[in-house]
Amino acid sequence: MSEEDVRSGLRDAVADEPPLHFDPDELVATARSQVRRRALVAAGLATVAIAVAAVAVPAMVGRDGSGTTPVADRPASSTPSPSPSTSAVPSPRPDQWPPPGVEPVTRTVDELRQRGKEMGEHLRGSLPATLPSATDFVHGEFGGEAEGEYYPEQTSINAAISFTIDGRRYSIVVTSWLPGSTGSPAETCVANCHRLPDQAAGALYDQTEDYDQGVIETVFHFRDTGAMVSVAAYNYDMTSGAMPTYHQSLPVSLDQLVAIATDPELEL
Amino acid sequence: MRQADEESFRRFAVAHAGKLRRSAYLLCGDWHFAEDLMQNTLIKIYRSWSRVQKDESLANYGRTVLLRTWLDEKRRPWRRSEQTAAAVPDRSDDARGPGDSPERLWAQDLVHQGLLRLPPRQRAVLVLRYFEQLSVAEAAAVMRCTEGTVKSQTARGLDALRASVSHLVGRVAS
Incomplete structure (x- = not known):
């Protein structure tokens, strides 16, 4: 079987393609609603996180540093900041990914x-x-x-x-x-x-x-x-x-x- | 998204929906699944449209997203367990393709059936090189790997495809 046989075989495999009923407006509407839903989830999570921090941080005041909870240990880094963007994912930490100085590693x-x-x-x-x-x-x-x-x-x-x-x-x-x-x-x-x-x-x-x-x-x-x-x-x-x-x-x-x-x- | 951006996305989607669905079909072997893959791919592109629309290799970006979407779907159990390769007909399909001999069309069916039995990345590289007609460098960019990997995967994929087709022919003949 030659490379040309492969080309023609693949070409002919899609020759019986069923009709495509593609509506770009419908696709855009679906994509828009997904983006909106993700933004709402992000905003909701950010609100919850702020509420948690509002309770946890004052509770820490006066403590001697022992027995703190993981959230209270790092209130700033564990709190996603509300973002004006439509992405549901908060900014990654480190801000740049991969972290600066990391070169891609290969293995045999x-x-x-x-x-x-x-x-x-x-x-x-x-x-x-x-x-x-x-x-x-x-x-x-x-x-x-x-x-x-x-x-x-x-x-x-x-x-x-x-x-x-x-x-x-x-x-x-x-x-x-x-x-x-x-x-x-x-x-x-x-x-x-x-x-x-x-x-x-x-x-x-x-x-x-x-x-x-x-x-x-x-x-x-x-x-x-x-x-x-x-x-x-x-x-x-x-x-x-x-x-x-x-x-x-x-x-x-x-x-x-x-x-x-x-x-x-x-x-x- | 601004209205102008949305319009340019619509134009891109209309121009590429059919091509993406055909490539998806070659990868997965099912037109319904291929349509889902095409839709999901375009929705993902929509989400990053403002960032990628100026990219000169936008079509290749679409191929990369399609490939990732397909590979992600394959990890799902109901995809893992599904049989994507249809049964090989035990004789030629006389009803198909008036211009070609039934024997030739039957042989070409075997190419796709053989392809569907290959590991995912070998399948992908053969589709990119022999259906999409991409160069080694372009296929490497789409697959996010080196040109050397594309060459070696292509050679292995062709060998595996030949073996797979021979196996199918033998099974039908026996």
Whole structure:
């Protein structure tokens, strides 16, 4: 089969294209409403954050510095400032992403495979402690496009882990990106996104995607090193290969997601 | 968005909707899914229109967004578990394409069916190079990788496509 055969094969594959009923006005209306909704969510979250800070900061006055809450520790950095822009995502911290001075890092396939093995081993040991009510863990191998498979110039590795809580199967996906290889928080965290109080060297964002019955909550940890780790929790077992059985709630709390996302052992 | 910007976005959307949907179809193998991908891609472009509209390689930016949108969708479980590659017909489709022999059209169906069995990035690079007719440099810009990666993925993709088509032909013949 020649390259010309490929060209003509692909050309002819779309020859039976069904009619396109494309209405640009409808598309613009949909896009506008999404932008408006994101702006409203951003404004709402900013209002809540300001209210929290208004209560937390006065409460700190007179304290001796011990026993402060994470929010009170860093009231300024944990409070998204209200933005006049239409973006739902607050300005990333650091303001420039990747952080100044961070050069994109590359790894060979062998290096990625080795790190994947190490991270897999680490998660086998750490997850039962982080998720104490979970049992019957099934750890997928780290990989790229497919489990255990890597390719040259790959910039992230990911693994899916499923487990049982109260007799129901759930799953999470852990993904680790090389320094300098991801877009900014505003480009990455795009659905119902809000910034969390800082708990480690970097910035934390939380995203919730709601697809009728399927819910995916993802915490992104943009690290000061320029690397990024995300953990996505599913209200079903996304590894089963069958039609999902959805459950009422997510299996992992926000604190647990943050604990995994900020784990220093998961840096690529 | 200012009215003038919105007008220029409308013009861009009208000019590129069909092309984006065709590329999406080659990537995913389903016209309905391809239409969703096209719509989502254009909505994402709308959100960043004021920033990207002056970009000289706006069409390639659209291809990049489409590619990301597709790859993101593939991560979703109902996409992972779906069978995108339709069953290969066990004989040629006589009803299709009056200008070509049924045997030739059947062989060309195999190219797309073979393509749908490749890993996502190999699939993408073959669509960009042989359907979109992009240069190596342009494909690298769209895929956000080096030209060397495009060349190696293209070579591997072509080998895999040939193997996939041979496998399909063998399966039908047996």
